[in-house]
Amino acid sequence: MSTKFAAFVAGSLRSERFTLVDVGCSGGIDSVWRVFGDRLRAVGFDASVRECERLAGEEANPDVRYIAAFVDVAPDHPFARRSDPQRESTLNFEAQRLYSRSSAAWAMEIRSAHLAAAPLHEQLQHNAWGLTELADPARAVDAARLLEEIGYADVDVLKIDIDGPDFRVLNSFDGLFDKLGLLAARLEVNFYGGAGETLHTFHNTDRFMRGQGYELVALENRVYSMRALPSRFAITMPAQTERGRPFQADASYARDPVRGDMKDLAASLSVEKLGKLAAIYSIWDQPDSAAEILLAFRERMAAMFDIDHALDLLAAQMQDDREDALPYRDYMALFATDSPAFYPPPPKPPPPPPPPVTLRRRLAAARRAFDDPNGAFPPRE
Known part of the structure; x- marks a missing residue:
């Protein structure tokens, strides 16, 4: 990359910072954003208390902070009022049932005893954050509201990957995208589940983001093989594989100010916002x-x-x-x-066709077969 x-x-930014909000920051914010150096400002949310403590202890940028908490939409939010907990729990059950059939699940079962006693970094490397010390789920925070409290009035990139209420958290930003000046979002999406409009599925996420005025600019598909016939893993941990069915993806959305119907958006973006958007695309x-x-x-x-x-x-x-x-x-x-x-x-040209079979060649082949019935000797010229 x-x-x-x-x-x-x-290096050309003068009056603006590059601001990132990372919901599900286990492992740290993506290192690619560090290219903005001292112009980078970020906040990361994660349910793993120990991981947030570790990240905060290793962080060299004073403008990057980590908050240990579960994240969810506020109970009084319109999305929360129209969501269907029963359908959402069914989706989670379907996800677990499908995942349990995968070779990744089998490999994790093989490693489960080891991971239970493994150090924190290894548990998180295997996405076994449930084995770590977790924040109180009863005290989940509304990230969208909390940003205002900590002074994040302008955000360039939003990333959500929390293996659960991702779509609920995304909806907590409904109506705030323009206010925050959000340029792009990177979201984990699911390719399983039903047709319910509040479910965390790709089609719901895509419809929501397009409704907010964002274009799908990349979709990094992850496939999982079934345990009935495992494929080679695509990374160094039991997860996505080289072959299998689509399971999840990382969907990248961004503003497109060049579109003819986005003249108002283009006029509203500062020069440095345009530069940052170009940098995101790059x-x-x-x-x-x-x-x-x-x-x-x-x-x-x-x-x-x-x-x-x-x-x-x-x-x-x-x-x-x-x-x-x-x-x-x-x-x-x-x-x-x-x-x-x-x-x-x-393409390379096809090999020339074999020479036509003639009576002379037939007689030569018969002679070779008679002289050497086991084919031990090279053919005679």
């Missing part, structure tokens, strides 16, 4: 969308940094940051020639 362009943007390996923002708002963003240099950085990212990467203008000019460099190499 290239962070050269994001680092360039970070970090999510979409330098093309980042370049689109730079070109659409070139005149406004020129006051922030050298647009041509920024485009060169994005063009280099599109070329995997190779040493011989073409600058932006040359890269675009090459594409305009319909260069074969933008296509996969043509």
Whole structure:
């Protein structure tokens, strides 16, 4: 993952910070956001008390804090009033029932005795946060309200991954996205469950986010094999596998100010907000969308940094940051020639057909078979 362009943007920030809210921060906030250096401000929520203590003890940035608490929507929130606890508990049961059939569940059963006595970092590495010291579930916090209390009036990225009431927490931000100036969100979504409108499923999350004015820009699918025939694990712990059925995904949503119907949004975003949004696209390996923002708002963003240099950085990212990467203008000019460099190499030609079988070849084959019935000798020329 290239962070050269994001680092360039970070160095160009003058009046704004880059603000991250991480709900489910076990393991720490994603290191990629550290590219913003001392311009980074973040708050992480997690139910594991010991993990939050560990993260706070190791944190070097005074503007990054951790709160040990379960997170949920407030009881008086409209979503809480229309949610169906019975359906939601059924969804959780379905998830556990499906997961129990997976090879990951079998591997965790094999490791269960070891994990019960394992150190904290190993338990969390295996997502066994339930084995750690937990906050009081009866004192769950409303993250959306708490942000206002701690002075987070502006947020750039929201991440939610808590293996449970994710959709409830997401709905607690309903009506606050514009107020917070949220640019993007990274959300764990489920591919199982029913059709209930309050269930934590991908289709509900997608409909909700589109209703808030965000586009789905990436979907990192995770498949799980069944224990009936395990596949190789895709990571170094029992979880997603190389083959299997879709189970969950990380869905990335972002604002798209270049859209023709988003002129009001585009006008409302500061120059540094536009720069941060372009950096988010680049970090999510979409330098093309980042370049689109730079070109659409070139005149406004020129006051922030050298647009041509920024485009060169994005063009280099599109070329995997190779040493011989073409600058932006040359890269675009090459594409305009319909260069074969933008296509996969043509398939290799098929091997020539075998020579036709003639009477002479038939007689030679018969002679070889007679001389060497076991095929021990090479054919005669």
